[in-house]
Amino acid sequence: MLRVCVAEIIPVEPDLCNYNVGIMKKEFISDCRAIRTLNPVIHCITNYVAMNPNANALLAVGASPLMSFRADEMRDIVAQSQALYVNIGCPDETLVCAAEIAVDAAAELGVPWVLDPVGVGVSRLRMETCRNLVVRKRPDIIRGNASEIMALAGNAACARRGVDSSESSDMALESAEVLASRTGSVVAVSGATDYITDGRVVLTVANGTPLMRKVSAAGCTVSALCAAFRAVDDDSLRAAWCAMALMGVAGECAASSCRGTGSLQTAIIDELSLFDPAEYAELIKGGTL
Numbered sequence: 001m002l003r004v005c006v007a008e009i010i011p012v013e014p015d016l017c018n019y020n021v022g023i024m025k026k027e028f029i030s031d032c033r034a035i036r037t038l039n040p041v042i043h044c045i046t047n048y049v050a051m052n053p054n055a056n057a058l059l060a061v062g063a064s065p066l067m068s069f070r071a072d073e074m075r076d077i078v079a080q081s082q083a084l085y086v087n088i089g090c091p092d093e094t095l096v097c098a099a100e101i102a103v104d105a106a107a108e109l110g111v112p113w114v115l116d117p118v119g120v121g122v123s124r125l126r127m128e129t130c131r132n133l134v135v136r137k138r139p140d141i142i143r144g145n146a147s148e149i150m151a152l153a154g155n156a157a158c159a160r161r162g163v164d165s166s167e168s169s170d171m172a173l174e175s176a177e178v179l180a181s182r183t184g185s186v187v188a189v190s191g192a193t194d195y196i197t198d199g200r201v202v203l204t205v206a207n208g209t210p211l212m213r214k215v216s217a218a219g220c221t222v223s224a225l226c227a228a229f230r231a232v233d234d235d236s237l238r239a240a241w242c243a244m245a246l247m248g249v250a251g252e253c254a255a256s257s258c259r260g261t262g263s264l265q266t267a268i269i270d271e272l273s274l275f276d277p278a279e280y281a282e283l284i285k286g287g288t289l
Contacts, residue, residue: 019201019237021287028242028284031233032277036062040082040231042224045069045099047089047118050220053265054085057221060272061246063228069098078105082231085224088129089118096129100136107137112230115139115185116223121151134183140236142179143188143223143243146172153179169193173202186236188226190219194244195289196237202289203241207248209255215265222247245284250275252283 017023041064046054051067058065068077071094078084084106086099106113117130130152133139144152146167153175169191180187181199188196194205212218225247229239247268253275254267 016201016288018235019203019288021284024203024238024241024287025281025284027233027238028245028281029277031229031239031242032061032246032275032280034232035228038082038232039064040228041066041080042083042085042227042231043068043077043081043102044085044087044224044227045095045102046085046087046116046220046224047095050087050089050217050224053217053221053269054087054224056269057272058224058228060269061225061228063231065224069094071097071101074098074101075105078102078111079109081111083227084111084113085116085227086113086133087116087118087220087223088120088126089116089220091126091129099129099133103133103136112140112227112236113137114141114143114223114227114230116220117142117144117148117152118220120144120148127151134185138183139185140230141186141188141223141226141240142183143190143219143226143240145169145190145219149179149187149189150175153182169195173197177202186240188222188240188244190222190244194248194286196240196244198237201237203237203286204289205241205244205248205284205286207245207283207285208251209264211255211258211261211264212251212268214261215268218247218251218265218268221268241286245286246272246275246280249280249283 044067055065169189176187196203225243229242233239250271258264258267
């Protein structure tokens, strides 16, 4: 079970009016435009499978990805970044060391960061790596599939799952709320319905296509987008919701024209590079639970 000291986290009653779906859609439009205008630098410490899709997605929406595992340049890069994204999908010694230094620098410099605990229940190494990073500096957002979130929250039944979720997002909602309350992070669960929670408010997104489960790094790309939105939005709950909504709608639109999972990946990048934020906002299915 993840043990994190939350003594300094002071609960504040959320203003649910801020998460009215109409207001959220307006903020979605504003945040999408801000990413394109501000071109935030996103430092990505991600796995080798996800590097190219993550970089292409960030470039498509208007962000500037920067990827490095060199320990001796981590602090310099974090200092020039507007957000940090850490993905433990290939947790070799170089990546883990770089992530620790980068998260420490983010804590010192006040840079927001996103954790993607890929396959966290598969091994003790992955679990200990995630626990260590969370303790070093609370992630602003933790994004994973249902099995990953349940495992990280301490659900023993999910302790030996791979990177593909064997559980539905509905099954992981309680674990997501527990994990968010325990860590102080916003927790986002991908699935047929996406759930995003800070332990008090639960937001949903019901867009997407089942085909996205067959595209490598699709989930990792959502996490990278979470970092891009968090770079321009101080509200982590809203930033995560916007990222999940954007990827979900892009996936739906891409699926309508693709031939299969190979062309779907390319079509999603096309959607992310060409979409109109106002038109996409009208297609978002979700809100407050």
